[in-house]
Amino acid sequence: MTQSPRSGPAFVPSRNPLPKPDPVAAIVVGAGLGGLAAAMRLGAKGYRVTVIDKLDKPGGRASSISKGGHRFDLGPTIVTVPQGLRDLWAVCGRSFDRDVKLVPMDPFYEIRFKDGETFTMRQSEAAMRDEVARISPGDLGGYEKFLNDAEKRYDFGYEDLGRRPMNKLWELIKVLPRFAVLRADKSVYAHAASRVKDDHLRFALSFHPLFIGGDPFHVTSMYILVSHLEKAFGVHYAMGGIQAIASAMVKVIEEQGGKVRLREEVDEILAENNRVSGVRLASGEVLPAAVVVSNADAGHTYDRLLRNRFKWRWTPEALKRRRWSMGLFVWHFGTKGTAKMWQDVGHHTVVVGPRYKGHVHDIFMRGHLAKDMSLYVHRPSVTDPSVAPRGDDTFYALSPVPHLGHEGVDWSVEADRYRDRVAEVLEQRLIPGFREKLTESVVFTPETFRDRYLSPYGSGFSIEPRILQSAWFRPHNVSEELPGLYLAGAGTHPGAGVPGVLGTAEVLAQLVPDAPKAMAQTAKQRMAAE
Template sequence: MQHTPRPCAAFPTSDPTRPDQAIVIGAGLGGLASAMRLGAKGYRVTVLDRLDRAGGRGSSITKGGHRFDLGPTIVTVPQGLRDLWAACGRDFDADVALRPLDPFYEIRFADGETFTARQNDAAIKAEVARISPRDSKGYAQFLKDSEARYWFGYEDLGRKPMHRLWDTVKAIPKFAMMRADRSVYAHAAARVKDEHLRFALSFHPLFIGGDPFNVTSMYILVSHLEKAFGVHYAMGGVQAIADAMVRVIEGQGGTVVQGAEVDEITLSAGRASGVRLVTGETLPAAVVVSNADAGHTYDRLLRNAPKKRWTPAKLKRARWSMGLYVWYFGTKGTAGMWRGVGHHSIVVGPRYREHIKDIFIRGRLAEDMSLYVHRPSVTDPSCAPKGDDTFYVLSPVPHLGHDTGVDWAVEEEPYRAKMLKVLEERLLPGLTGRVTESLTFTPETFRDRYLSPYGAGFSIEPRILQSAWFRPHNISEELPGLYLAGAGTHPGAGLPGVIGTAEVLGRLVPDAPGGVAPAALRMAAE
C-alpha cells in the first residue's frame, strides 16, 4: 500500500502558544523515525519535506512499471525498527514484510575469484577455507573482534547521547584496547593474508561513506551485524518502510507535508521557535528537529544565527563521504536470464587501495570502477513488469568538493557507457539490447535533490575524529530547542544508524508538557 503525499497547502493549524507542537525538517528515514518518537512522547508533529514522496534517500521513483529504490536496499538490524514501532505501541511486522536474503551477496573479483556471504556458519567457514585455508583461524578471530566492537560501539556508545565530551573521554581506554587507531582494512589485514578475504572483510565502510583504509576499525562491527541479524529486504522496497512510518505518524495525529521546503529555522529569545518556508510562510514550534544534512542545517538553515562550533569554516575543513554515481535501469524479458546473478552482487575492479585513494584523497574519476549491483526483482516481482527486471548499480566516485572536481555534465553519459561495458563483461552478458527504462544520479543530483554538501552520499565521513562527540550532536549546542537526526549526526549513516539517531534523540527531548511518554519509551530513556 502506497501512501499518498499530502500537498503543501494542507498545513495543520499552528498555535504559537502550544508547547506540544514539534516540527521535523525532512521526511527521510531519520526524520520519520524522529517524528514517531516525538509523537510517542505526546507531541503534535508536522513533518515538512521538499520532495514528492516520503523516505528521502530511501524513497523511490517509478518509470515504465519499474520501481527504482533510490537509496538503501537492505535491512540489517530489524530489531531497531521493531523497537521503534513498539515505542509507538505498534507492531512493525504487521506493517512491513521482511524477507531474509540467502546469500547476502556475492563478490566477484577481477581475477575470477568469488566470495559468497551467507549467515550459515558452516557455509561461510567453508567459503573461507575454499579461498584460503590458512586464513580460517584468522577469520574466526576477526568475527570475535567484530562482535566485541558491536557490543561496545553499537549497543553501548551508538545507542546513547554523545554530546558530553566526558562520555567520549571515558571510552578512550576501551578504544585503545580495541585498537581503534587501526583502520578497518589494517585490522582485516592483521587477521587474514589473502587479499580477496581482506577485501571481503573491509569494504563495508563504503556502505556508510567511509574510506576502509582510514575509517576506524570499530566499524568492523558490521560483519557481526550481518552474522547475528542477517540481511533482509523489505517487500515493496525501503519505500514501503517509509510509507508505513507515515501511517504511524498520521495515526498519532501528526502530519507529513510533501512539497514544502524549509528556508530557515527561526529564533525567538535565543531558542528555536519554528521554521520559515521558501514561500515565506512561518510555522511555530516548541521543538524543531532537522533531518536535513547537518552541514546544510548549520550552514544554510541557521545562516543568520551565531555559531560557535559548526561554523562555515569548520564545515569546510570537515572530511565528507564520497559521492555516488547510480544507474537505475529496467530490462525487458530477462527474468529467466542471468541465473547466477542474485539480489546483490559486488563487482570488484582490478585495484582496491589505489582506487579508494582516487575517490577519497585524490578526488579523481578513475578509469576503472567497482560496482554494487541491486537486482530486487529476483525477490520482489512487484518492482518490475512481469518477465522483466529492475536494477540499481552504484559506483563510488569523488564528491564535488575536491580541487580536481569532476564535470558531470561532460562525464555522466561516458561514465554510464563504461559501467554498461563492465556489467556486460563481468556480470550481465547481452545487457545492451535489453535495457528499457534508464535513470542516472550523480553527486550533483545528491547536491540538488537532497541538499547534500558537496554532493556527498553519506554526509560527514565516519572517521574517528568525526564520530561520537566529534560528530554533530543530536541536541544542538548552537541553539536551544533544536535537535538533529540523520546520517550526519550520531551514531551515523546507514539504515540502522539513521534509525538510531532518532532513538538517541528520543532520550534527549523531554516529554510534551501535559503528555505521558509510553512505558516502553520511558524505559528506553533510562
C-alpha cells in the same frame, strides 16, 4: 562550502516577535528514515508533529521513482537489524511486522573479483567457514578471530555508544581507555589485514565502510562491527523496497495525529529569545514550534537553515574542514524480458575492479575519477516482482566517485561517458547482452545528490565516519548552537546506514523532554474532535 541552490524569496529576519509556539508542537525538517523515526518517537512522547519534505514521496534517500512500470529504489536496499525497526514500532504501541514484510536474504550477497574468484556471504557459520577454507585454508583461524573482534566492537560501539547520547565531552573521555584496548586507531582494512593474508578475504572483510561513506583504509576499525551485524541479525529485504518502510512510518505518524507535508521546503529555522521558535518555508509560511528536529544534512542545517544566526562551533569554516563522504554515481535501469536470464546473478552482487587501495585513494584523497571501478549491483526483481513489469528486470548499479568538493569533474559532460563505462563492466563481468534489452534509465550523479537531497558537496553519506568525526566529534543530536533544535540522520551520532539513522532518532528521544502532559492531552482531544 558549496551551497545548494536556493528556492523561494530572500527573507530578512523580522524584528517582530513570532507567534508563541504551542509547547506540544514539534516540526521535523526532512522525511528521511531518521526524520520519520524521530517524528514517531516524538509522537509517542506526546508531541503534535509536522514533518516537512521537499520531495514528492517520503523516505528521503530511501524514497523511490516509478518509471515505465519499474520502481527504482533510490537509496538503501537492505535491512540488517530488524529489531531496531520492531523496537521503534513498539514504542509507538504498534507492530512493525503487521505493517511491513521483511524477507531474509540467502545468500546475503556475492563478491566477484577480477581474477574470477568469488566470495559468497551467508549467515550460516558452517557455510562461511567452508567458503573461507575454500579460498584460503590457512586464514580460517584468523577469520574466526576477526569475527570475535567484530562482536566485541558491536557490543561496545553499537549497543553501548551507538544507543546513548554523546553530546558531552565527558562521555567521550570515559570511554577512551576502551577505545585504546580495541585499537580504534587502526583502520578497518589494517585490522582485516592483521587477521587474514589472502587479498580476496581482506577485501571481503573490509569493504563495508563504503556502504556508509567511509574509506576502509582510514575509517576506525570499530566499524568491523558490521560483520557481526550481518552474522547475528542477517540481511533482509523489505517487500515493496525501503520505500514501503518509509510509507509505513508515515502511516504511524498520521495515526498519532501528526502530519507529513510533501513538496514543501524549509528555508530557515527560526529563533526567539535564544531558543528555537519554528521554521519558515520557502513559500514564506511560518510554522511555530517548541521543538525542531532537522533531518536535513548537518552541513545544510548549520550552513543554510541557520544562516542568519551566529554559530560558535559549526561555522562555515569548520564545516569546510570536515572530511566528507564520497559521492555516488547510480544508474537505475530496466530490462525487457530478462527475468529468466542471468540465472547466476542474485539480488546483491559486488563487482570488484582491478584495484582496491589505489582506487579508494583516487576517490577519497585525490578526487580523481578513475577509468576502472567497482560496482554494487542491486537486482530486486529476483525477490520482489512488484519492482518491474511481468517478465522484466529492475537493476541499479552503484559506483563510488569523488564528491564535488574535489572539483575537476564536470558531470554534465562525464555522466553519459561514465554510464557507458559502467555498461561495459556490466557486459563483461555480470549481465552480458543487457544493453540490447534496456528500457528505462535514470542516472544519479553527485550533482543530483546536491540538488535533490541538499547534500553538501553532493556527498552520499554526509560527514565521513573517521575516528575524529565520530561520537562526540560528530554534530550532536542536540544542537549546541540553538536550544530546542535537535538533529537526526546520517550526519549526526551514531551515523549513516539504516541502523545508524534509526539510532539517531533513538538517541535524540533521550534528549527531548516529554511533551507537557496536560497540554498534550488537550492537543490529542482537539485532534480527535477535528
